[in-house]
Amino acid sequence: KQEVTQIPAALSVPEGENLVLNCSFTDSAIYNLQWFRQDPGKGLTSLLLIQSSQREQTSGRLNASLDKSSGRSTLYIAASQPGDSATYLCAVRPWTNAGKSTFGDGTTLTVKP
Amino acid sequence: EAQVTQNPRYLITVTGKKLTVTCSQNMNHEYMSWYRQDPGLGLRQIYYSMNVEVTDKGDVPEGYKVSRKEKRNFPLILESPSPNQTSLYFCASSLSVVNSYEQYFGPGTRLTVT
Numbered sequence: 001k002q003e004v005t006q007i008p009a010a011l012s013v014p015e016g017e018n019l020v021l022n023c024s025f026t027d028s029a030i031y032n033l034q035w036f037r038q039d040p041g042k043g044l045t046s047l048l049l050i051q052s053s054q055r056e057q058t059s060g061r062l063n064a065s066l067d068k069s070s071g072r073s074t075l076y077i078a079a080s081q082p083g084d085s086a087t088y089l090c091a092v093r094p095w096t097n098a099g100k101s102t103f104g105d106g107t108t109l110t111v112k113p
Numbered sequence: 114e115a116q117v118t119q120n121p122r123y124l125i126t127v128t129g130k131k132l133t134v135t136c137s138q139n140m141n142h143e144y145m146s147w148y149r150q151d152p153g154l155g156l157r158q159i160y161y162s163m164n165v166e167v168t169d170k171g172d173v174p175e176g177y178k179v180s181r182k183e184k185r186n187f188p189l190i191l192e193s194p195s196p197n198q199t200s201l202y203f204c205a206s207s208l209s210v211v212n213s214y215e216q217y218f219g220p221g222t223r224l225t226v227t
Binding site for chain 1: 155157172214
């Protein structure tokens with residue numbers, strides 16, 4: 001059974017710092033991996049989706065990488081801002097059944113002004 | 114505006130009283146899914162639907178039913194709710210799962226079963 005782990009559970013950084021969030025998964029036979037952000041009491045907002053054949057995706061200050069062989073993905077946030085404060089979740093879909101999704105527990109990021 | 118909507122947003126009910134949480138999307142998406150989010154357990158998939166009349170179980174389907182009679186709607190039915198179904202529920206959709214389209218989430222429904 002696929003397990004997805006996100007470490008650390010919480011992270012606090014000063015504004016302007018570059019940071020990396022981690023996502024590990026136990027079964028490397030994935031169809032894709034998607035990063036989301038969730039603000040308190042809100043739904044999930046899609047940030048980036050990486051297909052299994054891709055190594056990375058970029059959107060603005062965000063860059064997500066994927067290394068299937070090691071079962072890891074990272075989300076890099078450049079020049080962090082207080083508005084980046086949120087919980088960041090990753091989700092993987094298995095190759096054998098792309099209808100299923102397994103989520104990590106998330107990393108709660110606080111960016112201090 | 115392209116969106117996934119859920120109703121109601123908040124619901125307090127009693128054990129055993131049947132309820133339905135509606136989910137609707139206006140993006141002509143083939144794929145829809147239900148999740149529940151609980152502290153310490155994260156987001157877990159309840160049911161999903163690859164297209165009209167095609168549904169399948171996620172990781173925690175017990176106590177829930179779904180149907181997909183129309184492309185835009187995917188209601189979640191709790192026929193006899195119990196307190197352990199108190200949770201935050203999310204509906205999501207994507208254009209399809211083939212070719213890896215992103216999932217878009219609704220705003221959530223907070224359900225309390227007393």
